[in-house]
Amino acid sequence: MxxxxxxxxxxxxxxxxxxxxxxxxxxxxxxxxxxxxxxxxxxxxxxxxxxxxxxxxxxxxxxxxxxxxxxxxxxxxxxxxxxxxxxxxxxxxxxxxxxxxxxxxxxxxxxxxxxxxxxxxxxxxxxxxxxxxxxxAARGPERAAxxxxxxxxxxxxxxxxxxxxxxxxxxxxxxxxxxxxxxxxxxxDDARLEREIGHVAAALDEVLRAPSGLAALEALLRYLLATHERLSVQKIGGILEKAVGPQAQEAIVTELDEIERRGRAQGRVQGRVQGRAQTLLEVLTARFGSVPAEVSARILAADEATLVTCTTRVLTAPTPQEVLGDDGPRVSPARRPPARKRARRT
Known part of the structure; x- marks a missing residue:
């Protein structure tokens, strides 16, 4: 990643x-x-x-x-x-x-x-x-040679x-x-972020007032949020707001609102996906009994479109693996039947 x-x-x-x-x-x-x-x-x-x-x-x-x-x-x-x-x-x-x-x-x-x-x-x-x-590593008189x-x-x-x-x-x-x-x-370093923001205040203000300022602000906020995990979105936003002028402050407030909106929307999507995955696992358990760990892990990691497709298969697929779209039951090498010997032509 x-x-x-x-x-x-x-x-x-x-x-x-x-x-x-x-x-x-x-x-x-x-x-x-x-x-x-x-x-x-x-x-x-x-x-x-x-x-x-x-x-x-x-x-x-x-x-x-x-x-x-x-x-x-x-x-x-x-x-x-x-x-x-x-x-x-x-x-x-x-x-x-x-x-x-x-x-x-x-x-x-x-x-x-x-x-x-x-x-x-x-x-x-x-x-x-x-x-x-x-x-x-050559430190003796031979080094020059x-x-x-x-x-x-x-x-x-x-x-x-x-x-x-x-x-x-x-x-x-x-x-x-x-x-x-x-x-x-x-x-x-959370303390340095807050203490030294003044060092780039003029540059940050210039960035945020530029035509591409919102795109730059989003990239910067994503980075700061990822590398200062102990600080909230509001705290990081407040640190930046103190360093810039009114026009740039407005851009920061707008972008923070958008980040929070996307975060809420993403949370709703994640909740819906998790609910679909749990429901599918319950149906699989009711139909097949114990669900293999590999199948369970793949379902929990699947996206929403995959889960919808799997849900339509669950009533007709003969095995849990085929619910996921696998071609058929997997046979381990140890249990694979021996190849038939071809009869000799006379």
Missing amino acids: TSPHDALFQWTFSQREHALGLLKAALPRPVVAAVRWSTLRIEKGSFVDRALRSRHSDLVLSARMGAGRIYFYVIVEHQRDVEALMVFRMGLYMMRLWERITRDRPRLTELPPIMPVLIHHSDTGWTAARAFQDIV LLPHIPCFELLLVDVSAGRAGDVVEEALTALGKVVLWCLSVSG
Whole structure:
């Protein structure tokens, strides 16, 4: 499932204007000057291992620079600790990106540059190695001889931990970009959310007064509600309202009312679905006796349309499995009858 961090990050920085602001804020000035930003585009695909998608999400962008393209590989971390071998994982993902590029363009004789950007937030700030060669265990006099044979690159770090975003040129960020990086920074810390909202008050007010303000507000509220579970909708709304002007306050009140309305509607739907599921299980029990655990679990997890279909089958289906639409009773491998031997032709 998509994490709230990934959802907010992808929604924001998959929009070209906000991605452009983030890159201009983070990249070295000579690179910013050399890139033709009008050619910036979002590339398709993710290179993060499936098992690690709850901890990292990535975004690949590219633009023209000189005679070719430069790629920007951006990772945002979801956990609030420091991963000692993060630079190694970044190296793996960069290699996968280069592999795809060379597969798509087999006649290349040079690789395009990739800028590895890590967005990190934690209680301590980034404390691990940023350079790949610094995680290779060679500390003796032989190190100088080994270094030419070790991959050499360094993470471009955007550390949004409390008080540590000094390397970012904030003026280059869009207003929404500033607010999103701040939201990532205070994720899960209720006290900081309330105490430091003033740091992004002007940016938040600008976001909410923009034509796309309601969509941005919904994305921000979803994130804040998911990452500050101890705070109610009203409490988070109140914190935001104190930081913005009257026009933006009106937008917040409107969106909070809509969230509560959708929540009530969703609760009614969930109650109706649960009632259908329980009724179907009672009918199955009355007809077949004990209901297999697998069938019960699938019914309790089903959506309303599936439950309606199953209810129409319950009076005629010969087994509980066929109520769910399975083709027939399942036979375990141990009980499967042996295949008949084909008679020899004489």
